[in-house]
Amino acid sequence: MIFRLAMKNILGAGLRTWLNIFILSLSYFVIIALQGLYVGWQDDASREMKNWDFAGGQYWQETYDPYDPFTLEESHATIPEDLQKLIANGEAISILFSPATIYTDGRMRNIVLKGIEPSQNLIELPTNFLTDSDGEINCIIGSGFADNLNIKEGDYIVLRWRDKNGTYDACDLKVAHIFSTTVITVESNQVWISLSILQEMLGLPNEGTIITVKDEKYKKEFFSWQHKDLDFLLLDLTKMIKAKTIGSSIMYMLMLFLAMLAIFDTQVLSIFRRRKEMGTMMALGMTRLKIIQLFTLEGVLHAVLAILMGAVYGIPLLSHFEKVGMKIGMDAKEWGLSGLDDALYPVYGWKLVFGTIVLVLIIVTIVSFLPTRKIAKLKPTDALRGKMTK
């Protein structure tokens, strides 16, 4: 009976009710849309980073620190025998890093030179282009870096490097292929060449800086090599997206606050205006608790109807964004963030949708209940006379 009465009451309030419902539905929509964007970005970035860089995890030579360029020169060691077997079976790849300098059109640029096996297929880097077919040294570079250097496929760049003793040498590299990726960690300021050529250039046969393995469960320990699992390797991305999610939550917290303010005001107003009604209900034998339930339910019904209204316009809109993505509107690579393509493809999981609905319902219930506490002190005689008991 309470449900029917509550429904009748809120529908009877007309435009006021529908405005509240619309604002609430907008809150649902914005929360789900924004959260979906971040979930989609994280999913895309994690997948791409695994495909292009991390595979199932990595072993780092113990002195290697990606955030300290001073360590780069010394970060190399002989590949352990067990890992060599994995490499031979195609279940791991070795990558050797070396600081170097390139000259394009007479301009000098410091880069990280990376050596990788051309026949590998563990990560998506198009390393098959590194196969030396015409006696030249081929290299591949990312499209963002190539645009930055203003070079195209078939161009030559001069490479200068130092071997393990610190002796300079230089040679011409042919840009065999320019690849496109959203993973900044494999393209920013990097030039890729064949591993055997780089090992020969540096005088470091059979040495590597990192070993990327296929199997996530392979975690054997080796002297002077540190295993880094995917949780560690993706930690920066996870932290960054978490920080951005928190930042964006301010916006939907504001929307939610406005919606709650509207519900609260509606409740306060209706309790004030419906004093005689409450007195009559009490006189007819309705307990205070039942009246509190009625008013609280009226507030909660706003949230329930908002779910339905939000579904009417939200589902088509969110499905559309899920399919076509949301255009970022500028070259995402300039932002220096991995996983960002020209468009972001949001992902709306059940966890996200139900989580949002439950969160809003709980908040609306609390906000609807708070003004009704006055009813607990209300005397039926005061109520019937249109007074509030103090």
Next chain:
Amino acid sequence: MRNLIITILMFIPLIIFAEYPSGEMLLKKIDENMYSENIISVSTMIIHSRRATKTMKLKSWKNGDNSSFSEYLSPPKNAGTKMLKLDNNLWIYNPQADRTIRISGHMLRQSVMGSDLSYEDMMEEDEISKIYQAEVIGEEVINEADCWILMLTAKVADVNYQTRKIWVDKTKYLALREERFGKSGKLLKTTTIDEVFLVGKRWYPKKIMFKDVLKKGKGTELIIESIEFDANIPASIFSKASLRK
């Protein structure tokens, strides 16, 4: 007659090479001119980049092979910038930011203020005769001066340039021209001395042109305004504390 011709032909190379002095001796002569335990100098560096020419004046103090200190005197933008080299480490003090930055490893290969000289080139002050063995391979006239052409090959493994080719003035014992090569023989840098001057008993370059041949631009000119050999330099100058003074 035939035997006589053969004998003469056999002796011709001996006659030619007999005129060539020992490469080692020439390197030592160069070191005698160029090397000193303690040096104080004031120089002007003119950087001819692709778009503009920048002129900087600096004062340098050098002690042995491993310590040196430089302070930029002009232009106002760079004045007060100081560089301290101790062994293989370099610290640069920026007065605008009031910060000292340490440079080491591959960062030393970066160009100094956009010039054709890397920090490493600036820091290289070893005696050339200790690092290279030399062979005299010919002679040529450079800037109206008769020169020996020497091919230098590194005696030690940890050297920046495996081979160098230098043109040494036969009378003043200065390398008037120099070409520095990579391990594979690719030319990387050139140095040309356009003017020399006498400091006491030493001949010393007055005007040197450095050129990174892989880079576009006209090169970097270094003009030595004044130089003092075997100067008395307090040890305290080669400390990090002196960067902020």
